[in-house]
Amino acid sequence: MVTEDDALPGRTETIRVPAEHEVLGNPLLPPFPDGYEQVVMGMGCFWGAERMFWQLPGVWTTAVGYAGGFTRNPLYEEVCTGRT
Incomplete structure (x- = not known):
């Protein structure tokens, strides 16, 4: 596992999400x-x-994403590196 010192830095801004769930129609x-x-x-x-x-x-409503790790708001490509 990556250590906090070796983890990618990430970002402060979060990913933009739609106003409502595509299937359920409720707010996300x-x-x-x-x-x-x-x-x-x-x-x-x-x-x-x-x-x-x-x-x-x-x-x-439901939403998917990543939990845990040290990298704040990682992108999919960053998670795939194993350094988050």
Whole structure:
């Protein structure tokens, strides 16, 4: 695993996301309706796994991305280097 000193620097700006989910039609960013909570799942091919959640009752919206590491707001290409 990469150390914090050897990790890529990343960036302060976040990736732009659409206003609403392409499939579910709900906003991707908070605030969410009262009574909803946020959950983070770790999965392999996250786009394929995300589909399962679209069909579950009570799911307001879904989004995929990377979690963990030292690099702030990494790009896909940076994650693929193993240095994030």
